[in-house]
Structure formats: structure tokens, C-alpha cells
Amino acid sequence: MNFSKRSRYGIRALIYLAWHTDCACIQLNDIAERNGISLKYLEQIFAALRKAGIVKSIKGPQGGYFLAGTPASIRVADIVSVLDGNYLLEAEEIPTEENGGAEALTVQSAVIDPVNEYIDQFLNTLTLKDLVERSEQYREAVQYMYYI
Amino acid sequence: MNFSKRSRYGIRALIYLAWHTDCACIQLNDIAERNGISLKYLEQIFAALRKAGIVKSIKGPQGGYFLAGTPASIRVADIVSVLDGNYLLEAEEIPTEENGGAEALTVQSAVIDPVNEYIDQFLNTLTLKDLVERSEQYREAVQYMYYI
């Protein structure tokens, strides 16, 4: 299981893109400064997102990135998959001896599997649209926090 | 979030101890061989479990380890806490700039928090007793798998 900076930065950047679907595109420089993320690191993240078809790009001055689909069509599971590889807990190695297997199988089926099932279901149901909706409360709150 | 070998080995070893509450104690050598785990590594794991009060030990020949409490009183959350530190996903760093905070707060509250809440609830409810009960089906199956 991974929920690395890479994924978190990616999701945050995509929320920002989703906020600005009215703009033609957004520059990485903009996002990097907003979030205190290294531009070079963001570039790598967006290279992956672009290759996976989640965003599209325009080169040259006034270029940038925009979402390839609607926010509702982009699942958080897709984003994390692209950026962190698999997001599930790794499967147990079941000992090949004549013993020890029962314990390992139990851990797999009673601990790992249920956690994985929940995470998988949760991340596959959650879309960028959901995140945008839930961000509304913070957009105001954040301005209040820092402008006072 | 960690679900390392350390935790998995620990849980497996504790299942094995719980199977043998009739024995005075179990030697690590036994468990290590059953599971193909290095004895030295298991010793470190059990040192942590002992210091946390999950198992007790007897030194000297015929010594070994046994559960400090009933299987029903040992939560999987306790085991993983001891062996992996915290088992939850780390909190987002919220940017201190006047911007970017809304995205980060959204990721925290809409993605990280719900996953953490589930894992926390799940691991705190699940006890070693549950694991022992669910291991029954595998104890037979495993013997069948390898003795045929």
C-alpha cells in the first residue's frame, strides 16, 4: 500500500485543474508554486498522468495541461494506480513447507483481503467530481485562514 | 501505512501461540522453521512484543514464549502498532501559503481520513481469537495441500 507524496500531489493538482475547466489550460509552474512542490517533480508526475490519458497537454508558451475527461469520469483509483503502481497491500507469501501455511492464509484472508477490498471499493467509487464538491468548504475557509 | 513482513510474521507467530495455549511455552526456533523466517529476525519481533506486554517469556532450556493474555484480549491493531509503529496513513501536509490549502484539506478529509477510519476500526475490532477461529479451515486444507 502506497499513498505517497507523488499520489497526493497528483490528486491535489488534478483538483486544481478540475476547478479551472473553464481555462484552456493550466501551467505546472502555477500549481508548483501554489503547493510548494518542485516544478521538476511535478513534471514527472504529469508525464505519467498524460501517458495514462488522464490529462492532455499543449506545448509552447501559454501551453499547459487540462483534464482529458470530465471530473466525474476520473476515479481516484485511476490516479493512484498511475502514480503509485498498485495501491493495495501486497499478498502474503504462503510458506511452501507443510506447515506455516495456515497462519499465512489466515492473515491473508482475515486481515489483508478485507482491508484491500475496502480500499479498492472506496477509491474506485470516489471521483474527482466528488473531491471538487467537497473542496468547496475549504476554498472559503482557507482564504479566511490566511487573509485575516 | 505499513503492513510489513515484521507485522505479518508477528501475527502469524501469535496465531501459532494461540493454537498452543495448552503448552507451557513455544520456542522461537520452532516458529522460525515452520515459517521459513530467520530466527534472529523473529527474536527482534518477539523482543518488541514482550516489551509491549503482548507475550511473556521463560528463559533457559525448555523456555520460550506464551501469550500474556487471552486471544480475545489481543487486538490486531495492538500487534501492528507495536511492530510497525503507526498503521495509519500519514496526514497531509497542508501548505502554509494562502493557496493550495483547499486541495490538501480535501485530500485529507475526503481520501486519507475515510481510509484511516476504516482501517482503525477494522484492526481494533479484530482480535487474535477471530484469527484463530478463521484459521481452522486452513489447518486442514494446508495439510491436504502438502501431504497428498
Place this chain on the structure above:
DNA sequence: CTAAAAACCTATTGACAAAGTAGGTTTTAG
């Protein structure tokens, strides 16, 4: 009393990945 079995203790190592840095090339608007 002694030898061996087991727990107990502390330090070190090797492999690997995450996070970020570095230094470019290519495309294209103005």
C-alpha cells in the same frame, strides 16, 4: 558442576524505493 538450550541485547549491512535534483531538448505563441 557443567554443558547446552533458549532468551536477550546491540550493532551493522545490503537492497531498494521515494523524493527530489539536474541538465538538458523540443515545440510553439507572440
Place this chain on the structure above:
DNA sequence: CTAAAACCTACTTTGTCAATAGGTTTTTAG
């Protein structure tokens, strides 16, 4: 033609996991 931006590849740093190593201490059995 120049500068802004994406695009590409390689490297570095840092830290953690999973062991390995080499002991010391305690205690039972003979």
C-alpha cells in the same frame, strides 16, 4: 527569433525494511 512551456533521461540523496552477525545471560538437565 526569443522565450515559455512541455518533454525527456539520468542521477543523487536519504531513509527504511529485512535481515545478518556476534555476542551475553539465564536456567534446565544430566
